[in-house]
Amino acid sequence: MIDEATAKAKYWVEEPPIHAHPDAISLIQHYRPELQDTEAMIPVLKDIRLKAWNIKYYPCVGLWHFFKFGMAEMPIYPEIIERLKQGQRVLDMGCFMGLDGRKLVVDGAPSEGITNMDLEDRWFPLSYELFKDEDQFKGEFFGKCDINDEGLFGEGSIHRHRYDMIYIGYFIHLFPPKKQSHIINSLVQMLKPSSGSMLFGNTAGTAKEGGHKMKADFAPPVRNEKGEMEKQDFVFHSTKTIVDLMSEAVKEGKDGEWEFTADKASFDTDTSPTKTFAVHFKDAEIVELNFCMKRK
Template structure:
């Protein structure tokens, strides 16, 4: 894993982007009436972010990218809210501190239909420290959930075929390219096998048609075919390669009727201000990538 000094030099912005992301500030203020003064909010945000950083030196933590609600920018967002109002259930896989789930609630969704899941359960107490909603949130938090473990989604699991919608915001890039189709297929096992069930998400992508690969410095080394330890590959998908990935993931499924969409938008550079970050990814032509697969 990358050491803290290198990670901080590359993936750290000291001040929270309170002006760049007013939706995030409004969300916190909704739950915390005592923080209507944004200046009073800053030291609390810094303290909680530092605690999260000590757990994992993720770029999205150091650069405050969890302030960005990727779900709300998708054209299907109104549909998501309406389906939750009708009693459907959504899984936020890789939820971090559950910002997106709480945004759904503020926008009218009942909390009972929201399930948050992450490999790292140490994020969850931090979320309650920030939002102070432990007595209000009626949804679920599941920690210690490894999508590589078949027990999470296999026969007999409470999560198998349970969810109408699965959101994977900034999740799939955490896995080596050669494993991503398998990861998507595993997630599909947690979706209900019904028409209209869908999985959607966002990731940092590339404007390059065939994607862009580089070595991941924030992931632990893996053993290659020669038995040597090396950094795993990291892939920035394009609209083409992400659709190819989604279709590859379900090609062996009996139910092959899926609709796929993918689009790109300008990558949010407001939360990525460091020169080192810009130099590190200068060849990637980074864009914001949104995608969805829905059963017909």
């Protein structure tokens, strides 16, 4: 696993990008009206971010990428809000501190239909510390949830066939490429087996049609075929490879028929990544990648 000094050299930007992400600032000010002065907000944000960083040295934490509401930027966002208003339920898998859920509420969705889930439950107290909404947010938080554990989605689980929509924002890249199809299929088992149920998300992708593979330094090493410990593979998907991945996950047909979409946009570089970060990913041709699979 990467040590803190190396992680900071690659993935740490000191100042929060408050001028680059007005939506994030407005969201926090909605819940924390005493922080209307953005200068007063900075030490609060730095304190919360440092506590999150001390839990996991994730690039998205060090680079303030959690300020970016990936769900809200997707073309289907209005549909998500409308479906929640109709009483449907969305699962934010790998929710971190539940920022996307709070954004949904501010944009008109009832919090009762929002479920937040993460392997790491130490993020959750930080979310309440930031938003001060313990008495307002009526959604759910489930921690210590490992998508590799069949008990999470298998027969008898409360999560099996429970959700109308599942969001995976910057989630699928956490898994080795060879396991990603299985992960997608496991998530499908938590969707309701009805027309319109959908799995959608976004991730850092690549403009290269065939995708781009490299070694991950923020994940635990794995043992290769020779019995040697090595860094895990990390893949940047393209619009083609992410659609291929989703299709592969449900290719046997027992989960019904699906339609798949993917689009790309410019990668968010306004958080001023470090020079080390830029060198590390210089060959990836990074783009923003949105994708969705919806049951017909």
